[in-house]
Amino acid sequence: MPQIPYLNDEAAGPADLVAAIRERRGGELLNLDRILLHSPPLARGWGALLGAVRGEFELPALTRELAICTVASLTGADYELHHHEALFLQAGGSQAQFDALAADAAAAAEATKLFDAGQRALMAFTVASTRHVIIDEATFAALREHWPQPRQQVEIVALIAAYNMAARVLVASGITPE
Incomplete structure (x- = not known):
C-alpha cells in the first residue's frame, strides 16, 4: 500500500495537466502520476525533466x-x-x-x-x-x-x-x- 493515497480520476487535476499526462501515457494515469498530482507543480516539472531524459538525450x-x-x-x-x-x-x-x-x-x-x-x-x-x-x-x-x-x-x-x-x-x- 502506498504511504500517500493515490488520487482517483475525479480528484486528479488540474485538467490540462492530467490531459497532458494521459496523452503521454496512452490514455492512462499510472500510480506514480496519482501520487505526483498531489503537487501539480511537481507533476508538471517531473514530466518535463523525465521527458527530456528519456526522449531527448542522445544516449542509445x-x-x-x-x-x-x-x-x-x-x-x-x-x-x-x-x-x-x-x-x-x-x-x-x-x-x-x-x-x-x-x-x-x-x-x-x-x-x-x-x-x-x-x-x-x-x-x-x-x-x-x-x-x-x-x-x-x-x-x-x-x-x-x-x-x-x-x-x-x-x-x-x-x-x-x-x-x-x-x-x-x-x-x-x-x-x-x-
Whole structure:
C-alpha cells in the first residue's frame, strides 16, 4: 500500500495537466502520476525533466535502460523495474541480463559473460553514483573510454541522478505497480 493515497480520476487535476499526462501515457494515469498530482507543480516539472531524459538525450536506448534498471535494482524500486523491463528488452537487452540486474545489479556489473566492457563500465559508474555519489577517477575513466564525448558523460550523470530521484520517490511513497 502506498504511504500517500493515490488520487482517483475525479480528484486528479488540474485538467490540462492530467490531459497532458494521459496523452503521454496512452490514455492512462499510472500510480506514480496519482501520487505526483498531489503537487501539480511537481507533476508538471517531473514530466518535463523525465521527458527530456528519456526522449531527448542522445544516449542509445539500451544505455539508458541499462542505467535505469541498475538504479532500480540498487534502490529496491520494484515499480521502476516492473515498468522498465519491457523497455530494456525492446532496446536490445536480454532476459538473462535483466534477470541478473534485478537480482543483484552490483554483482551483474562484473558479469563478463552477460555484459560487454562498456556496459560493465556504465553499471559500475551507476553503482558508484547511486551508492556513494562521488565517483573515483578510475570509474570515471572507464566510463570515458566508452562514452568519450562530454555530452554523453553529462547525460549519463544526469540520467542516473534523475532515476535515483525517481527511485527515492517511488520507494519512500510505497508506490506499487499497476
